[in-house]
Amino acid sequence: MNYIEQASKHIRLQEGIQAIEQLLLECYLKPGISTKELARKTLLPTPVAAAIKRELIKAGALLQDRGVRCTKGGLTWVERNWGYRGLDHSLYHELFDETKWMESIKDVLIILEELLALRPSADVQIDQSKCTPETSLRRAILCLKQHALIGKKILCVGDDDMVSVSIGLLLQRLFPDGGHTVTHVDVLDTDPRFLSYIEKIANERKLPIVCHRLDLREPLPENLHKQYDCFFTDPPYTLQGMSLFVSRGIQALKREKGLPIFLSFAHKSPPLMLAMQREFVCMGLTVSANFPQFNTYEGAEMIANRSQMFILRTTDQSKPEYPEKFTDALYTGEVKRTLRTYRCKQCSKDVYVGMNGEFVTIEQLKNEGCTGCGYDRFEMVDKRQVTADRYDKSNLPMNSTADARNDV
Template structure:
């Protein structure tokens, strides 16, 4: 079957990326007869862009314009069989998409099932900065994925998963496609903690969920077999700047090379200065901020976090690339960071800079992005690592 999305994107090369074409077609599939103006409003596309997409989809034979826009027979087959919407419980899908709180009414059994599963998960390892989110938060992340058009028919990566988001995503898919033997989507997990990998694998087998687990130390590059495969990723990294940058980088290396792919980053609420450094890392990684949802995440017994955390939804661009591509040797977790100070010598002028959580420059990535304070060169050599002597 023809790949309408890629075919049209190659013809038009929209700045919005191929996801805009996909969402345009999917909306026409679910709401046939919708006027172009209404689609423009729903998708928040410029009128010339929407017009170009419409013309190309009609020319390709996926859409027809009679009393509004609707899928042709080929367009419907493509949406169901290639994009993965065949067998969908459309009423449930519509309610979840139209009302972000509808899951509380529509999915009580799923919520209860998830609470029971999460109650049995392994204890959090604070040395790995693990802080288990509540079952409600885990499910809300899955709903957010659905509402961002990143669940049905997609391949999703969880970069670390002590929150069992993989299970929530898979259970939601199963509920959306009752009776379908082959899941409309795939979820994969990469984590260093064998306890959680074994637990998730056991849950997946018990409930016939489309989840695959991979053990990996994210200080090392993501395994090659996981590169450039995924349509989105979730991560709730260590709450240090370098932890965020590392997990973000590993997730990016797993994404397909496409514009507009969503990244779901959970992180603690931080000071304005820390938030600025985070945003500088986003710029360096070439990702844009699509949405920031305060107090989205709730954690069990996480007093240090105030029990709450934010959800940051990012999107890939033409410039998206990992900040950290090689092995990572810096302090990563909160406990490591607080104890360590590193000295870096500029390879051009030999100026020595202090790097650490309690210094003006927190990580080597920040130092590289700013450049040497004397000559602005961006290459440094580590010359010493020692415990921080500040209170």
């Protein structure tokens, strides 16, 4: 019997079934919880939380007894289907306390420090940069706090930060007796060095990780579509890189509302942040939370060794910006060295972007809109390498109107 499906048949929620799952989980983790506290924990209006509670009581998962708690059947269902049997409840609650979590899993951090010290060197040509062991572990804790870790299928879209390993080690600490087999982590990456190292660690430490080598410019294989409950990504810090990596993740997610996306991205200027938010809207995503300076990196002076963490959530309008093969410039160095022709999807006017182009960056073009009609969606139709260090009209297509103020 699936209590979640049974309850969702009788109550329509804009938040999706994630809200029902979280409410049931809160009752499991804190027996005797009040309806008002359930509403606070799930960020739902009290009448909505009460309605979900009533449906779960009807379904036989909950009972009202000095607060709300799971029935015996509800307890068994949560432990069997979501894998909570054997959970160290005391540690679980400590990890939600910002003042205690680091001390509680200091032993895990020590292991991570040893493992990450031996990871391959960063390849700056593909915008790799190494986050610190503490940052990698903080991402796993954030996933736990969002109820997106235990019992879930998790995807890492690129994983030179080895978040997959942090998740695996955290699970072992949360389930000290072993036997937890419900959570799975998959890794997509183009770098065979990191994939081999992650696989080696997973095999030696029996972590639930599977690696897939994939150039994310290529379409996502069909067998990875609609499989996952959340994903992590720390993409190249270009607008195209962010949109591509998030697009691949969206394709991999289950078709449900409210699924979390953990996106790490450099702190950028207001125009680029505006362009990013345009991309979020275009892909049907909402910004659930933003944590400035959440991530710390080793030797990444170009981004001041820090980046922010977005938690995005899916809606019933979520779709990838780039569902097919990607042909645009992707990495920072590549973007800076090219002149690209974008065609307006509304009036078909060609606009030139990049070195000596009409617009320096695609985010500038999207913010200002097509020079012909003002529309803000484009497709790239041509790309060429530009080697000139200074403004040179010989690099421009014949009908370009760029001027020297657009120099890179």
